[in-house]
Amino acid sequence: MRYIPNSPEERSEMLEAMGLGSAEELFDSIPEDLRLKRPLNTPAALSEIELLDRFERMGARNAGAGRISFMGGGAYSHYIPTIVDHILSRSEFFTAYTPYQPEISQGTLQVIFEFQTLVCQLTGMEVANASMYDGSTALAEAVLMAERVTKRSKAVASTATHPQYLEVINTYVQHAGIHLELVPFAEKTGQSWQALAAAIDDETAALVVQSPNFFGCIENLLALADAAHAKGALLIVAITEAMSLGLLKSPGACGADIVIAEGQSFGVPLSFGGPYVGLFATREKYARQIPGRLVGEAYDKKGRRGFVLTLATREQHIRREKATSNICTNEGLIALAATVYLETMGRRGVQEAAHQCAQKAAYAARAIAKLNGYSIPFTGPSFNEFVVRGPGRAVELLSRLGKEKGIDGGIALSRFMPDRPHDFLVCVTETNSREQIDRFIQALTEL
């Protein structure tokens, strides 16, 4: 087997040198009756040629991958500069281990330090960790952290939060003695901040608000920060479309206490849902309560600057059951992808991409609103996602758009909210040309 350097002959020699008669004897400490007496019932080995052919054929059965897409809902199609994948593919980055031995991991450590810095710059916060699994789990961990900080056990979120994110929070808090209360969003605006602000009391550990929310509507973070702080609660801001940070006021500047985001928009392919990267940032005073790894600056005896994993006493390998989280492996390589992306696009590029997203989305929304039978039901301001209400059932419409026109027009809300059969969520990014948008509009008129 070509990945096993020692040939069968070499292995025989090694066995002999150690006084073992056969490979089977290596497993003498496993009781006879527990040892498999038959080969595994998994396929026989495939050569590269055969294997690639198999996967290519499976890949070809995913019609969605080739179409013009206006799908968002927590995962976004953005331009990924060519150099991102090249840098990711360097042996020294992707086959490297967690940087526990800093002297030979300075590449990884400095990258993470830059990542932490960029996350702070974008979110307007003071401390960011080295990544979480994704936005949904980062949000769940933020709620757990709010409980640790405030010692209160209630969190309030709205039904305008990504439904899967709410599910994940519920899974995480179910045994932590934390109760998640849901308030409804306003039907007219699509926003939920008024209901959220009204729902806080002295038992609230945190207000959880997604902005732009699941419907693409931007929430009033300033008002929410004031409302939360007035009652001694924390404001947790969740962001699924990280590109919005290129245009919108940072949650930090609005008074947020914890900011989490899905970082997939920054140089990470859709890849059917993962691997993605969770961003987690907070205020310096809460640094010791933060979950996940942290990289800090350090100096050696000769005064040379380096970076190390630090404040490790928060983590599972030291604090064990009292750790701030059980997280160990996170999303290091994806954080690298985001770092390369953000440094390549830079200060100007992130803003330009965000600007294009907003302008193209506005163009698309206005054109759709003019179509017979179509409307934009929510009046709240949006960044690059908005809900469209069509004349018929959205699931059918979108299916026909895909099959007949080769366009993925959005996400039917009835998949998450059965009482909204005509609504679908449309997302426009800098990758959608005017021509594509016009074709989409044209297709809607034809169907």
Place this chain on the structure above:
Amino acid sequence: MTFNKVTTHISPNEQLIFERSQTGRIGYRLPALDVDEIELSIPSEFRRDDDLEGMPEVSEVDVIRHFVRMSTWNYSIDLGMYPLGSCTMKYNSRLNEKVARIAGFANLHPLTEEHDAQGALQVIYELQQHLAEITGLPGISLQPAAGAHGEMTGIMIIRAFLDARDGAAASHRRTMLIPDSAHGTNPASAHLSGFSVKTIRSTPEGLTDLEHLRELCAHGEVAGLMLTNPNTLGLFERNIKQICEIVHEAGGLVYMDGANMNALVGVARPGDMGVDVIHLNLHKTFSTPHGGGGPGSGPCCCTKELEPYLPVPRIVKSSDSTYGLDYDQPKSIGRVKAFFGNYGMMLRALSYTLTHGNDGLREATEAAVLNARYVAAGLIEDYDKPFAGAPMHEVVFTDKRQSRKGVHTLDIAKRLIDYGFHPMTIYFPLIVQGAMLIEPTESVGRQELDQFIAAMKSIAVEAVEDPELVLNAPHDTRVGRLDEAAAARKPILRWKAADERR
């Protein structure tokens, strides 16, 4: 031959990108905006007004040089062996990388309707089947994104099962038994499910103390046992069947940390041992790359009885061979992550499984255990081996002999760097004083094993004849030992612009 290093060599002195940034530099180009620009309806108080100050402005060339230079400071599997116990640092195949980048997968949105994602769902389903066969446990979820995540999932499943089985009485069953040799994620994960932890002792042989287990199980509050097999000392728990029986008789369930599956694939199956639920680490046993700290993937596998509690959605195959998502699982513990899990790692793991084939998978296990045994035999004269049992895929030594001369595990580890190797796992498991846990994996050839053994033997000699050399190691790296205490006292966790620092 010796030569003086150029002190201002650009590569080791590569600064932070923010220190490289030059106003006006550009690293990208987007197409020009092709729609008419309008006044957006976003109120000005919601808009960014800091112009993303502080974010870097660099050219594409700056970016390439920046990352390539930093990459030269890293050790990696492609460079050489990582003898890291408990990490299974095996070869990360390039073929797996190619598979993961196939456009039909890489560009597929996770909310694509099932009928347009059949190939993607087929990958998940097939991997599930193979992992079920390998573990001997039919229930699988690939949703957890890492080992600790899979652990949390498995322990929550145990909690849900017990709550359903025992009703109100389950509130008295909140103790999880964990060996003193366990990985730190184990108690942390137990805590997340509302369990308290009691520690089980190990025998002088290094195995779970059955008497102590019986004693702890006698109180009726035991929800379960979390153990690793082979354990973190590299020893197979030969009483595993009995252990499972004791726990089951006491009304609890057995969770196995699958981190050490590299010693078992194709040879023995946790399901056959009586284990109820296990997590796997695709980034260990199944070779998906470590990436400097992830992404991982931590599938959770369980018995038929526990299947209803697995996270939703379940990926299923219907009688007409179409793949679909089953959300109708009322007993499910819920979702543990948005979408399906770290899908890109599933592609790689399936590719690994098919590349090895069933006989290759077993061959890898044999080669991994053989390599560890070989290293153990090579080091036994120079280092203290605390347990006499034959190690499986990893072996533990201590610094007992060297510490008499003032040289400790940390120093040995740092000196190994000077020989061109990444250090082994140190100070884990906690029950061994000065532990050095070595796992070569099957991806190392005999010459390299011999080089590693020679390096360790040389260090043992240095520890006696020239201890300063070891105590001040590493000598040849870009930075020496960093002052971690100072870093922790006054943490600097991000770059700050000059005016922000004041």
Place this chain on the structure above:
Amino acid sequence: MANVPEDLHYSKDHEWVKVDGDQAIIGITDYAQNSLGDVVYVELPKAGEEFAANEPFGSVESVKAVSEVFTPIAGIVVKINESLADEPESVNSDSYGEGWMIRLKMSNPGEVDSLLTAAEYEDFTKAESE
């Protein structure tokens, strides 16, 4: 050889107690700081908090470890050593002086008599290190 001042009381958890009227000052011993290594952070309670004897009141962190600190006697916290926030290393360099942690108003002043004397503590640590 660890330093063990004569005029203090000691606990088996390696804390020292200095009596000052009806108050007591508490810290960790030289032996303890030596075992811990470089102290990077000290977690202390707030003034006004009450503790029973042998209850943990805080923790001490080094780079790779964290240890709880217990109060050997019952009392209410009157004052904490704020300087440890900026200079946790005082616990290492001056464990009986600048490294003091909390000042308690004793609930049961007689309790100190059941603690170890300097000589008893010294014997205890000698036995522990064997």
